[in-house]
Amino acid sequence: MKDTLLFMTNEQMGSINEDKTLSFFNSQYVEQYNKNKQSIKLRQQWKTQGTGAKFMGMDKDLSHLEASQTFKRPTGICLTDTPGYFIYAIQVDEFFGMFSKSLDSKEEAEGHIMHTNNIQMYDLDYNSANQKVILSLGQDGISRHLALLNPKIAHYQVLTEGECIDANPSWSKAKANTIVYDSCGIGVDSNGIPIAFSEHNICRLNLDTCEIDEVISFEGFDCIKPKEDAEGNIYFIRRPKAHKGRQANPTDMLINILFIPVKIVRALFMWLNFFTIRYTGDSLSTNTKNGTKAKKKSEEELFIEGNLIKADQNQKANERKGEKYAGILPRDWELMKYTPTGELISIKKGVLAFDIYSNGSIIYSNGKYLVKVIENEEEEKIIDLPIASYIKVIESHNS
Numbered sequence: 001m002k003d004t005l006l007f008m009t010n011e012q013m014g015s016i017n018e019d020k021t022l023s024f025f026n027s028q029y030v031e032q033y034n035k036n037k038q039s040i041k042l043r044q045q046w047k048t049q050g051t052g053a054k055f056m057g058m059d060k061d062l063s064h065l066e067a068s069q070t071f072k073r074p075t076g077i078c079l080t081d082t083p084g085y086f087i088y089a090i091q092v093d094e095f096f097g098m099f100s101k102s103l104d105s106k107e108e109a110e111g112h113i114m115h116t117n118n119i120q121m122y123d124l125d126y127n128s129a130n131q132k133v134i135l136s137l138g139q140d141g142i143s144r145h146l147a148l149l150n151p152k153i154a155h156y157q158v159l160t161e162g163e164c165i166d167a168n169p170s171w172s173k174a175k176a177n178t179i180v181y182d183s184c185g186i187g188v189d190s191n192g193i194p195i196a197f198s199e200h201n202i203c204r205l206n207l208d209t210c211e212i213d214e215v216i217s218f219e220g221f222d223c224i225k226p227k228e229d230a231e232g233n234i235y236f237i238r239r240p241k242a243h244k245g246r247q248a249n250p251t252d253m254l255i256n257i258l259f260i261p262v263k264i265v266r267a268l269f270m271w272l273n274f275f276t277i278r279y280t281g282d283s284l285s286t287n288t289k290n291g292t293k294a295k296k297k298s299e300e301e302l303f304i305e306g307n308l309i310k311a312d313q314n315q316k317a318n319e320r321k322g323e324k325y326a327g328i329l330p331r332d333w334e335l336m337k338y339t340p341t342g343e344l345i346s347i348k349k350g351v352l353a354f355d356i357y358s359n360g361s362i363i364y365s366n367g368k369y370l371v372k373v374i375e376n377e378e379e380e381k382i383i384d385l386p387i388a389s390y391i392k393v394i395e396s397h398n399s
Helices: 028-048 050-055 250-258 260-280 288-300 311-320
Strands: 004-008 013-017 022-025 072-079 085-092 095-102 111-116 120-127 132-138 144-150 155-158 164-171 178-188 194-206 211-216 221-228 234-240 301-304 307-310 334-338 344-349 353-356 362-365 369-373 379-384 390-394
Touching: 004 072, 028 085, 028 095, 072 390, 085 120, 095 120, 132 155, 132 164, 164 194, 164 221, 178 221, 211 234, 221 353, 234 353, 307 311, 344 362, 362 390
Parallel strands: 072 120, 120 164, 144 164, 194 221, 353 390
Antiparallel strands: 004 013, 004 390, 013 022, 072 085, 085 095, 095 111, 120 132, 132 144, 144 155, 164 178, 178 194, 194 211, 221 234, 234 334, 301 307, 334 344, 353 362, 362 369, 369 379
């Protein structure tokens, strides 16, 4: 088997082989889920639709049972010990599922590992040594903790705890039974409602000793998506903290309190307007004079991992800096390398996701392309692929 890339966007998952052929994977779980919804709709339609149902007061909107109304997104993807197969996690409406799937045969039945609406599953990584999957697991919708899953029996053990978001775990290639991940503390009020979030810091968890060490942190910056190579170098993405916060004086606080209803209404309108423009091309605003301007603005702004990104503006800035394959991420989203001696090295600016080959080569996503960094910092464009939030290299000698 030749080298292959697995990838995940906000809506799709797929692979790219050595000749740069792009393939997308459909989830059989989603297909069956939509068939079940359609079956429910047909069973209910006769008694909830038409003039008779309306006369009896039993008419009911069943549009939510349309396949087009199904919310779905892949939330994790990783390899297995079986060559040519991978494991993926997916959210479908309020349900989460985990399945094994063939890379080569789209018709082959998926292997069911688990599905539930009680937990959320994100950020998978597989360890061949112990045949376990490490993942980020949510139970209350806000906090996430690391969990160790045996995919053969669908049994998992939660490893971390507290008011925090533990995410993007990956197995260290330098230290056995060790995981690196990013963690963000959650500040809550007396009612348990989240009111603040700390920076994301890089931590290392040793499963043999159950010790957690904070390895990398920067004030005002989030450090995310760490990966540790065989030499003990930790690669990660450093980007400005989304909400830095500030000290407010009493007058500011009073003004903010008074304007809370206005801000809520404005935020709701902007949120609805954003998605209306994105999916229909039309603004909620009836002002046709400014319609073109509003549409243009929406096209150059994207929400990526909870951050509002000015795509066109960033791409032009990257082009001015001489980037051969200019992406849409700001330059302060930076791929960093932290060596065992404590040296910090900037590898690349404007990075959304990355992975490392065994020979030290790096492949990264800049929101527009997948690019491979080879010898002497030369770059090779692999393929055009918008908003690839996760990349995994499958090297032929590992298959």
